[in-house]
Structure formats: C-alpha cells, structure tokens
Amino acid sequence: MIDTLSAWFTRNPVAANLLMLLALAGGVFAIQTIRIEGFPALSPGSVTITTVNPGASARQVDQGISRKIEKSLEGMAGIKKISSFSEQNISTVWVQKASRFDLNRFQNEIQERVSSIADLPRQAERPSIRRDEFKVEALLVQIYGDADTATLQKVARNIKDELLAHPKITKIEPFGLLSPEIRIEVDNDRLQAENLSLGDIGAAIERSSLDYRMGSIESDNGRVVLRADSKAAGFRDYAALPLMTLSDGSTLLIGDVADVVGGFAEENRFARFQRQPSVGLQIYTSKKGHLLEVSEAAHQVVDNIRHQLPDNIKVDIWGEYAGYMKTRLSLLAANFMWGLLIVFSLLAVFLNLRLAFWVAMGIPISLAGTLMLMGDRFFGYSLNEITTFGMIIVLGILVDDAVVVGESVFASRRKINNPVEGTIHGVKQVSTATIFGSLTTVAAFLPLLLIDNDLGKLFAGFSVVVVIALLLSLVESKLILPAHLAAIRINTAQPSKRSISRIWQRIQFLANTFLSFANQTIYQPALQRTLRHRYAAILILLTLALCSISIISNGWVRTVFFPEVPGQTISVTLEMVGGSPLSLTHTNIDAIEQAATELNSEVEAELHTKAPPLAKIMTAMTGPLTALIFAELQPEDKRQLKTMETLARWRKKVGVLEGVESLSFSGSLESTGGFDIELDSRDEAVLESAATHFAKSLAKLDGVSDIRDDIKQGKPQIRLKLKPAARHLGLTAEDLAQQIGDGFGGLEVQRVPRDGEEVRVFIKYKKQRRRYTEDLLKIRIQTEKGQWIPLSSVASIKTGSTPSVVLRQNGRRVASIHASLDKKIIGPSEAFKWIEEHIKPEFKQLYPGVNIRGA
Template identity: 30%
Template sequence: MNGAIRWMIRNRVTANLLMVFILVAGSFGAISLRKQVFPEFSPELINISVAYPGASPIEVEEAIVVPTEAALESIDEVEEVNATASQSLAVVTAELRSGVDKQQVLDEVKSAIDRIRTFPVQIERPVVNLASPRSQVIQLVVSGNVGERALKVLAKEARDDLIALGAISDVQISGTRDYELSIEVSSDVLDAYGFSLSQLATIVRRESLELSGGEIETRDGRVLLRTQGRNQTAEDFRDIVVLAEANGTEVLLSDIATVTDGFANSDLAATFNGQRAVVVTAYRVGEESVLDVAEAVHTYVANFSARLPKGVTASVWQDQSIVLDGRLKLLIKNGILGLTLVLIALTLFLDLKLAAWTAIGIGISFIGAFALLAPLGVTMNTISLFGFILALGIVVDDAIVMGENIFAEREKGRSPLEAAEVGAIRIARPVVFAVLTTVVAFAPLLFIEGTLGRLLIDLPLVVITVLLLSLVEALFILPMHLSHDDPSSRTSNRFLVRINETRAQVDIILQKFISGPLTRGVRFSIFNPGVIMSGALASILICFGLIGGGRLPFSFLPSIQGETVVANLQMPPGTSVERTLEVIQKIEASVLRAGDRMAMDLPSDHPSPIQNLYSVVGGGGGGGGPGQTDTPRSSSSSRASLTVELPNPEVSAFTPLEFETAWRAELPELSGVRSFAITSDFFRVAEAIQVQLASADEQALKAASADVATELAQFSGVFDILTDDDRGEQEFQIDLRPDARTLSITLEDLANQVRGAFFGAEVQRLQRDGEEMPVYIRLPESERDAVADLLVFRVSTPGGARAPLDQVATISLGSTPTSITRREGERIVSVTADADESVVTTDEVNRQLERVVLPMLSERHPGVSFGLSGERAEQDDTFASLGRGFMLALLGIFALLAIPLNSYIQPLVIMSAIPFGIIGALIGHAIIGVPVGLFSLFGIIGLTGVVVNDTLVFMDFVNAEKARGLVLEDALLNAARQRFRPIFLTSLTTFLGISPLIFERSIQAQFLAPTAVSLGFGILFATLLIMVVVPALAVTEDRIVRWFKRRRTMAVEGAAAAEVFSSAGT
C-alpha cells in the first residue's frame, strides 16, 4: 500500500484521472437512480385467494382454508401460514423462510393447491401469487351527482387513456361495484308455468352458448363450424324463448322475469367531498418514476376535465409525488446546510488548501457512491438521503487526519512533496483500520431481520459505500493535491487574507486551550485514573438507570406522520348500510367542525385545514407506505372509512397529529359502534400494542379477549382499543328432515334451491370493460328481503310438486362470525390499541402487559394462549438480530484494532471507551426531549465506529511516542496535545453535519431525529472522553500489566531461589 500511495503522489495525472473516473461513474449512476418516498421491498409472502360466492365465513373456513393449510404443511420453505375467512372469500398467506427461491416455492404452492380435490364446485379459480408491494403514486377521482354507471364508464375511459400514454403500466379502478346481470322471477310466476328456479336456469344456460362444431375438409380447403348463440346484453337475454306451445305461441324470458343490467348487490359506495365518486389509481411499476407517473396524470386530468359532462369533475388526490418532493427537498436542504457548516468549520481550523480539498473529497465520495448504489438497488428516498446526511460529518474524518499529518510534516521543514509522502504513509495504516472499524460498526444494520430490516437497509449501504470511497480519496487523491505548494498562503486577495487572519486567531485560541485547560485535564487524568474511572462508571450507571426507571422514555418506533388523517369505523355485524352511512355522516360532520374551529386560529392566507374528504361505506380505509400489498377483502355493510387530506406540510401551520386531536374533541357520542379508530400515521410497520390470543374454544377466546380489552382500558393514555373478536351475525341454519327423503329430496337439492332463490344461480359469465360480469337468476328482492320470505319458500321435488320449506327442513336461528382469523391452523383473536406517547409509551404498556397482565390472564383462562405481537414482536426480532450482528461487529472491531496495534490488551482499552460514548447520546436525548428508540440505536452504532476511529488514531500516536523512548505519561500528554485538533475537528464536523436534522421541526423528518441526536451529541461527548477517559484507561491498563509482570517476575525469582536453596541443601 505504501508503494501505491507514493506512486499516486508522484503521478499527478493518474490521481486526477481516478478522481474524474469516480465523478463520471457516479454521475451516470445518479441519473439512473429512481426516486421514492421510502424504499420498496418485496415481502417474502405468497397470497392464495379463493372466492366462494355466497358462502358464510364458517363454510369458507371448512371448505377452503382448512384444506389449503393442510396442503401447505408439506412445503418446508413455508415458515408460517395465516388465513382469513370472510363472507364469500378466503385469503391464505404463506410466509416464506428467509433466503429461499420464491419462484420455486410459488410453483410448489400452486401444485399443492391444484392437488386439492375437496374444493366445492361453486368456487372461482384460486389465485396464487407472490405478494408484491403496490407503489401507489396518485389517484384521479371522478365525482359528481350522477349515476354510478356513468361515473364507472368515465373512470374506465380514464384508466384506458392513462395506460395508453405509455408512462403508466398499472392503473386500477375502485370505489364502485362490479357489473352484474340479474334475472329475477317470482315464485308465483314459476308456479304458474310449472318451472322450478333450477329448471329455468338450465333453460337459460342452454339458450346462451357458443360451441365449436369441428371442421369440414372440402376440396377448396378447411371450413370451421361454430354454433353461435351466446347472449351478451340484457336485451339478448329478454328474447330467450323459455317455453314454446304446440300452437306456436312462445313465452319469452321477458314475459316471466325482470332482466336488469346493473351492479352486484354489494354494500359499497364512495363519496368525494359529498358527491358520489369512483377512484382511478395509478401505480409505479418496475423502473417507472414516481414523478413521471404523477406528471402524466396531472397533464391528462387537465385535458380530461374539459370533456367531462356537466356536474362531473375530475380531481387529483393522494399525490405521492408531492410527499416525495417535499421530503427530498427537506433532507437536501438539511444536507446543504450541514455541508455549509462543515465547510465553515474546516476553513476556520485548517489550512485553506486542506479545507478546500477536504470539502472536494466530500463531493467525490458522495457522487462516486451513486455508481455503486444503483447496482445495489438503492433508490433516492428518505432513508438513503438520511444515510448521506449521517455520512456527511463522518466522511471527512480520514481526510482531516491525513491532511493534518501531512501539514505537521511540512511544519517540520519538509518540502510539500516529501511531507505528503511521509505524512500519508505514516498515517495510512491507522486511517485504513479506523475507517474499516466504522464500516464494521454499521454492518449489523445490514442484517436486521423482518420488515424493518428491509425498510432500513439503504441506510447502512449508503454510509458504508461513502466511507469506503472516502478512504480511497484520502489515500490516493488527497495526498497528491497536498503535495504542491499552497499559493493561498502568499495571496494578496483581501478575502483570502482575511480568512487566513481569522484562522490564525482561531489557531491561537485553540493552542491556548491545548496548552492550558486541556494539558491540565489530561495530566489530572493520568495521575488520578481512579477518580476519572469512578466518575465515568457512575455516569454510565446513572444514564442507564434513567432509562430503566422511565425518566428517559423509551419508544421502539417513532411515529411517521403523513399528509392525511384516516378514520375507520366498524359497526356490529349485520348492520344495514343505511345505519352505517348515518354514523359515518355524523363523523364527517364532526371533522368539518374541527376544520372550522382550526381555521379560526389560522392566518387568513393559510390554506383550508381540510383540502378534501373521501369516504367509503362497505370497505375499510388505510394509509400507504413501503412494503404494503393489496390483499383481497370482501365488502361489508358494517364497515366504513373516512380519509381527510390536509394542506401540504411545507405550508401548514399544524401537524396531522394536532388535527387528529382536534377531530377527536369534536366527535359526538357514537352509540352502537363496535369499533372506531383515527390515525394520522403515514404507515405503521406493526400495531403499537397488540395481544394475540389462540384457543380451540371459541367461547374462551371471546371471554379472554374481552378481559384483555378491559385491562388495556385501565392504562392512562391508551386509546382506540379494538378487538377482532367477532360476535357474529345472525343466520338461519337449515337441516334436512329425515322424512324429506321420501319425497326424493337430497341435502344437495335443498342447499342448491335455497342458494339459487336467495343468492342466485349463476347461468353465464360475460366480459365487459375488461372485467367478468356474472349472470344470476334468482327470486325478486321483494321475496328475499324478510325472514318471512324464507319461511314461506317452497322447495321443488323431483316429481314436480312444491313443498313448504318447514315441511322438508328444520330451521333454527344461530350466529356466524363475519370473519375468522387463523394462524398455524388455530383460530386467533387480536386486541390492538394505541398510546399517547406524551402520557405513556407503548414500551411501558407492553412491558406491563408482559410482566403482569398476561400472566394473570393466563391463570384466569388456562385454555387460551396469550402473546404479544405487533410492535413488541417486531422489537424482539429486531433487537435479537441487531444484538447478534453487534456482537459480531465488536469481534470484527477487536480484530481490526489488534492488527495495527499488535496487541491484545490495547484493543480492549480502546473498545472500553464505547460505553462512555453512549453517555453523550443519552444526554442529548434528555436535552432535546426525544425518547430513546430503535433509530437512536442506529446513531449509537455509528457513534461506536467514530469513537473507535478517533481513539485508534490517538493510541497509535501514543505508541509511536513510546517507540521514540518516551514514558507512557509523556506519550499520553504529547498525543493529547498533537491529536486534539484533528479529533476535535472530526467531532465538530460530524455534529455540524447532522445538526440541522437534530433541530429540524418539520414532521416529515422528525422520526429521523433520534439517530442524529445519538450521533451528534455522542460524538461531541467523545472528544472529552478520548482526551480524559482514554488516558486514564491507558494508565490503568499499564499498571495492571506491570503488576502482572512483577508477580510473574517474583514467581520466577522465587522458583530460582528455591532451586538454589534445594541444591545447596543437597
């Protein structure tokens, strides 16, 4: 390596070409880098969805879920199976083991599903696919006081137009029901014509088909045969002849039935600002750009709006490009501000040329990093930009140490070229190992398991890449640039002269501090190591005691707020859509009141607190966020959501959380509501508080979940307590009477006739506007909208007779859950809650649950298993993988220290400084007032590398001084005097580089503040640590080593004396 450094210094062209190559490669990499709000990752999940029209959740569970779970048991690569059975739909999710070939497992799962022979014939074809993140970019809302069909046609036109643009590959329509053609015939008409419903369905099927008839081979060629009579429209079906009399009279389907071309009878309705709406959502796919997709939609909407009919409007909604642009601009602004502060510090404390080339080195490292990050799959997002900001201060450390050493050699009278060679080669080894220790310190973040690990992996990738490139720049480019004379020292430019004068004054002040307070402090540490060590240990105990005692709060994950506030409503099962709509309208009125109240306290030019309102009855709402996937779910008249769009955070005077609080204050008493929750989070990795219960005993599960909810309500600050324990929806359970078999009625006949009459018998499937459109024949709504209709329903016998239902079957009233959740073959219930962090942290609640509440409930409900999931489970998994990685990193750091120091003891001395650096990080949290959490640990991990880095350079200088013949005490004093400026400057630049984020008030970046606080304040404290505690540690280590040597010498001398005495005696 020494030869390579010397060669690069003497070959100016080579060093410059290397610099240019890095800049050019990085520029090309930056161009190809995609922009996202958060990193995307592909979940290691396989989704299996099976539609079973008309089936209850229990039927879905027994007929689809249980056989599917059994089929997946034999696949070793599947780690866990979760399932949900709801009305007409089964969704089974297979979680795969880490690192498996997902495509191969997908093929195995498809084969396993295809081998199931017990699925009911009424199911639709199972859909099996790998879960993929849906990167929603923007939504176009078509709204107006017109019919649903008109809105859906316009939305379909917009979807097709957007796809035709070429810039967008995936566009979906939501907020509207599926098409359906319904044939309704009354039972009296059926009786009059002697038809049963199933007979009429068979006639319709036979009169609507298209069938190939083969081919005829003629002399002139082949002619295909096809019988064509497939009906496509309601008019086609009305003209079907269902009965032909002998006298030529024909009875058409329209004579006996009502044929309606409409929508499926599902409870789904969406409104936008009070008007009926259909939503067109554009997604980003592959290499498509968020900004390009959003721009294409904005451009299209301007033209689309001009041709809309009167009373219909097209609005842009949920534009993630605004979120992306705002967050990236905010972080770039903080990065530029941090860089400016770093440059000012470098200019004040370093030679102007060194400061300039150190600053240029930052740019080389950052731009060059893009060349490596693009192939690694890193995108330009909130996390990766934060990684650059973290690296901003750290990246100059090696350049400062290298440059300082070169200029120290120049001050000894060497020529610039000789000083560059001697200084660079002298410090190269400790600089290399110092950077590598920082890289190793960040390495554990690469191996965090679970959702969080995949979300945050860009952070260590960016930091490590930038650090490695900065090392290349410091070793092979910077020394060459410092090997030439500095013309700025002889310049007559008034500005440069003024800078040099200012730097000289700063240097005088710094030298006075070094020769005065610093020297006295180091001397005190050297001669009173016991006092220093005792004080440092006491500080550590106090800081960790503050966390353990709750004085310094701990919160695993910070809240990441978005630009919307979402409310989710769940009414009791079976609630009519009219009642649900009534409640959601009350909630909507309350949010409007909250907006009006907030507007009174805002400036007159402030945007309206409520930009848009979007509500859905018959479906749940939710946020977005990285890694989220679309899973099918059935509609329900008891479920609704309301989404409020707030002003852009860049111009808003309030936060989403403040709006959420104001909204809660305006909420009326919501009677008869099963659950209601409001959230302003952009997304959540997991529920803040979640208890999962499992048992084979359904009643025990219900009782235990109720007790969990009651216990959670006892915590002050805990709110939105929800349970998915389904108390069920009423159902009539029909069983065939034994004597009904004398009428030749089978259970299958009975089930099919009841299903056909009340749900409908499917007779055909049509294609319309790219979606399947089923055709059902059933009784009219007036004969299936009351309990009495079931009681008077008549069952057809094979002989043509009609018997009342209660004569051939027993009818009993029971209940069925509206959804069933299963995990690993067992039914489970989850109880979730949120916490007001200003009152109680989620960690405090989860600890109390784990230590007190759940053990107590386990004794009360012995047949039920309790477990914490959600954020606590994610926390345990993350800390476990982070802990393993950190231990390996410590071993790696030890090895990297032992090699250049050629010692087993000195690495331990250096590494024992790590806990003391944490003190500064914790003090910083107390000063700024942010809880300690996962992101704080990321900063502490980075701090570990920097502390070891600076301490290594310090101890390397001590060893060099000892090699010159100085005693330890003098070597430590010299090292403190000589290395204080580079160590202080590296600490100062690191703090200044991330200080804008520490004090950033914007909600868009506050979740990153704990990392910046840990690293920033920790590194400031590290300067004092290295100058005071490390000398005390070194002296203590020296005394211990010398004590062991004396004991060993005494033992050897004693053995020798004993041998002499023994010889004399003989």
C-alpha cells in the same frame, strides 16, 4: 500497502484526478438515471393462495377450503408460517417462506400440493397462487361527481385503461369499481303459476345461449364455416330467450317471468370523494419504477383526458408521494450545501483556504461515488425514504478522515520543505488511526445488514449507503486528497499586501491564538489529570454508563422505535357493533363527514383563510359494518393548523355515535406503528372469551386507547334444517339448500366477456322479495313432483350468528388485538412489559391453552 498506494497517487496526480473525475462523472450520470421511490421495494418472501367460493359463509370457506389447503401444505420444506383468512365467498391463505429458501421452488411445490386437493367444494373456483410482490404507493386518481352509477363506472374504466396504456404506469388497484353483472330477477308467484324453478330457467338459458364448436363445408370453391350457436350478450338478449312453449303454442320468454337488469354487483360498499360518488385508482410504482416519472405520467394522462369528461364528472390527483420525496431530496441538497459550507469555512479559518477547499471536496466526491455504486448497475438500490435518510446521517461523518489528513499534512508541510514528501509523511502519520476510525464506524452500521427479516431488509438500504459512503470517503482521503494537498503552497511567513488578505490573515491569527490558548490551558491539563487518575476516570465513565442504562430500564426515559410523526393525512376507522342496521352505518358515516365540513368552515372563519385544513376527504364503506375515511391536509407550508390539533378538533366534533364498536382517528405516519397482540388457541369459544378478557385488562393501562379485536359477534344467521317428514315428499337437504341459496343468494348461470371483463349472469328472486325475514317465511319449496309446500312445513328455522371472518395461524385460531398508544405516556416496550407482569400470569391460570405474543 495503503501507505505505498497513497504515496504512488501523491506522486502521480494525474491518476488521482482521473479517479476523482470518474467518481464525479459517475455520480452525475447516476443522479439522472437512478430510480426514485417512496419506499424501498422488498423482494417477495411469501405466496398467497386465493380461492373464490361463491355463496359460502366464512365458516364454510374455513372448513371447506382454508383448512384443506393448510393440511395439504403440512410437512413442506421451507415454510416459516401459514396464516389463513376466511371470509364470505373468499379464502386467502398466506404462506411465508424461510429465509434463503428459493422462492421459485417454494411456489412450484405449493402449486403442486394445492392442485392435488381433490375434495374442494364443487362450486369453488380454481385456487389462484401468486407471489406477494411488494407494492409502493405513488398516488391516487379519484374520479367523482354527481353522475349516475353507470356513467361514473364507464368513465373510471376508460381513465384506468388510459393510465395503463402509458408505459411508465404498470400497476393500478381500483376501489369503488363495481363488477358488471346481469341479474334475472324472478317473480316467485309467476314461477309457481307456471310450475317452474330457478334451475329450469338456468337450463333454458344454457339451451339457448351457448358457444359450440363450428362445422365446415369443403367444396371446390373453398371452405365455408358453419355455426349454429348463439350467445346472449346483453340483458335484452337474455330477456328475449325462450323459456318454454305454452299449451296454446305461444312461447314464454324469460322476460315474461323475470325482470332482466343490466347493472353492477349488489354490494354494501361505496366510495365517495368530497362527499360525491367516486371511483379511486391507486397507482403503484413497479419494482424498477421511478416515482417521479410515474407521477409525471399520471398528471400527463389526467390533463389530457380532463377536457373530455362530462360536465358533472371531475378527476383529481391526491395522496402523492412524489411531493414528499421532492421535499426529502431538497433537504438532502440543503444539508449537503450547509455541510460543505461549514467544513470549508472552519478549515479556511484555522488552516488554509486551498486546503479547506480540497478537504471539503471530499463530500461531493464521496456522495457522487455512493450514488454511482448504489444504482441498478451495481448494488441495485434506489433513492427512497430509507437511503436518503442514510445520506443525510452520513453527511456529517464524511469529512472526518479528510479533516484529520488535511491537518496532519498542514503540520508536516511546515516542517518538511519538499511538498510531496511532506504530504506523504503527513498522510502516513495518521494512516492507521483514520483507517481504523472509519472501519469501526462501518462496523457500527454493518449489523443492520445481518438482520434476517423484513425490517432488516428494509433498513439494509440505510446501512449500505452509509457503509459505501464511509469507505469511499476513506479512499478519497488516502488516494485523491493527498495529490491535491501536495500541490498547495503553504507559506504563512510573508504577510500579504492586499487589504482583504491582511484582514483574512488577521482572522486566522486570532482563531489560531484562541485555539492554542484553549489547547494549552484547558485541554492538555485536563488530559494530563485524566491520565494520572485513569482508574478514577474509567470508574466515572462506567458509573455514567450504568446510570444511563438504569434510567432507560426504570422507564424514566421511554424508548420508542418509531416516534409519533404527524403525517399528511388523517385516517378514521369506523367499526359498527355486529347486527347494526345498514342505515345506521350510513348515518354515522354522514355524521363524520359533516363534522369535517363544519370543522373546515369553522377554521376558515377563525383564521380568515380560504384554505380549509382538511383539503380533500375520501370515504370508503368497505362492508355493512365498516368504513374508512381519509382526509388529506393542506401542504405543510400552507398549513395553519397543526395535524394533531386538527385531529383533536375533528374527533371532538364527531362526538359519540350510536351503535359504534370502535372509532379511531390517526394522524401519524403508518410506519410509526400500532400496538398489536395476537392470541391463539385451538378452541374458538375459549379464544373469544380470552380476547374479551384481555381487552378489558389492557384498558386499565394509562396511555392505551381504541382497543379493538378482530373477533366479531358475526353476522345474524337464520339456520334452516329439513324436517324428517319432508323426506316423504321427496325433498332432500340438497333441494332445500339449492332453492334457498339460489333464490336469495343468486344462481350463476353464465359469464359473458365484455370489454376485457367477464359479466356474470345471475338468477335470483326480485330484490323486494328478499329484503326481510317475512319474505323468507312466505317462500314455498318445490318438490320433485311439482308441488309447492310452505317453507315452515318442510324446514325448521333457528336464529343465531355466524362469524364474518375466521383467522388461523399454523392451524390455530387467532385473534388480533390492536390498541393505540399515546407515546408521550407509554411506549410499546413498556406496554409489553406491563402485559408480561400483570396479564400473562393470570391468563396462564384462566386460559392455559391460549398463547399471547406480539404481532
């Protein structure tokens, strides 16, 4: 069949040319329209349920929300795994679906089951259920400067709105952008003097600041709308609301007993860029977005708005993936040109100049067809890190068939005078060999398409590109190439009269003489000897194969799925010991930033350069005990200090910091992976002990460092419990919890819409009255009869700790242990093997209810 088709195209060169032009034209059109991404966007395979419960601890969130959601999903079809993450105020439940299960049905059933939960906490908001769309980072826009918080936040919101107004930018995730709020900070002594509670203030606000339905007057002249409601909008409006009427007839306003402040949420978080206050905007490409277009759009918006900014505020773009992809595409283009040149040169020397040209044309024709088929009109793939890697790999394989066909046609044409028949004969001679050669190579890459997990889906693009290119190369060598070879005159009998041609013919003669000599004196004798001693040859081959396997299995050659590839950024992760003061976290962050500044100055003086190794530094304090620092290095062509050397010098300058639980530096790409182990158990105390024991055991392994687990000591906690005698005063546990929780945590009374956002209105004690334990002990509790009783008289006080996060997986408590590996010493597979041999046997005896598995 294929021989008949090849012969028909050989005899009808117009058809072959049309097929070639179709592939080339399709490739040219595709390269102009195909999406470019940093990383391939995976189809969503999970659903996340997020529930906000203001003022609740991690344990309360776990028991009151996360476990109930997990319980409601028991027995549901299509669930592969359920993980929950409970922290203060927020429950996050992640539900992964089984492969090939319909995602719409999966999400709808989750929605129905979660909506049917009737006993969620009263103050909890409605659960938000969304599918997890894969997000691909494009770049970061950083707004920073020595400006007050209100100005910086306003400018950042304006820039965010301008970016989202551009049609090419659809996804932005801000960090350092604070939630606006109005705080009514009450003077507790004044409340007692007026015999008022926080609830009384809240009730007064609800009476005076409200939205209510309208009325209307219908008359002959038309309809007149009536409204008598009034809603406070700003902090001054709330301060002017009436609280109560005094005995002398005057009105006591809320502003008389409280400081009403319009500002932002009180959080132990901040973001800095170049050591100045900042707000960051992480821009993502959408599933059908074009990385280079998104990058160009962001630069355009920032350039337009930069001159409108106040003098003390700057805006910068960093962390761009577009630059990396441009480098990758340039590498692909360079490999393409070199491959084309090498193939053409070698074939021109050993065979024929025109034949070499048409054989080499197999590369652009195959790649053009691949680009056309992999686009959104057919297979839906983009140019990204994975697919370009596939193209770079396949470049060296594409001309294999064409070279074999071209050499065979060249030999046949010397024996058969008719050029068409000689070409058809030459193609037919190697037809079976080339077809099966291509198909075996396709079979080697095809299994990547059959891996049914996220990693398999990720590398599917690599496999698809290689398979398409190989099949198109086979088609080109059988249908297009023969038609062009048939048109070539092969005549080496007549010497040329031109000097350049004579020189070229002399080069071809010497090359062919050398090739014939090598063939007759080295290759053929070696082949004959191997065939005579074929069993010995097979034995030698098997011996070499077994030696290779044993070298790997014995660890003489380490196996690493991803090598350590130095990246464009260095990341630093800081975790403080539980209970550390906030000031110590700030001090350590300053020390890390100062070490980076000193390193830059030192290297500039040492190398006599004005380009510091750490070009841009962004710091994010993500909680009272945690911080992340990212430093972007100079572009690779301007980098005078290697990534890992910069990292080592920075780390050395930081030294030992006080109160640090873990401090890790990473200069490798995130995809190079970490080393993660998960422990799970139903008993939280046993799991905590097991995690500590596991970490100590793992520390004995060479090449392992920065071992840390996510089971923390938790936050310090003061537990109040109502005394039995207090019940005789009419107090209940609810009264105690409300007065303490509202005063120190905040009572939310309203939400006011402003510029597309909701401004929350809270009532709480003044900040200076809720800073220390002594402030709590001075508090008095109001009874239902209006009496004010000292806290110590109505409640017992006990100190302890509460977990900062609670992790569960399939109903069991989970602890994740992460460690950094020096892959020059040990690889992940060796580390897992060591755990199997040295840690697991001991764990089965000490902790029989604890499971160990790779994350």
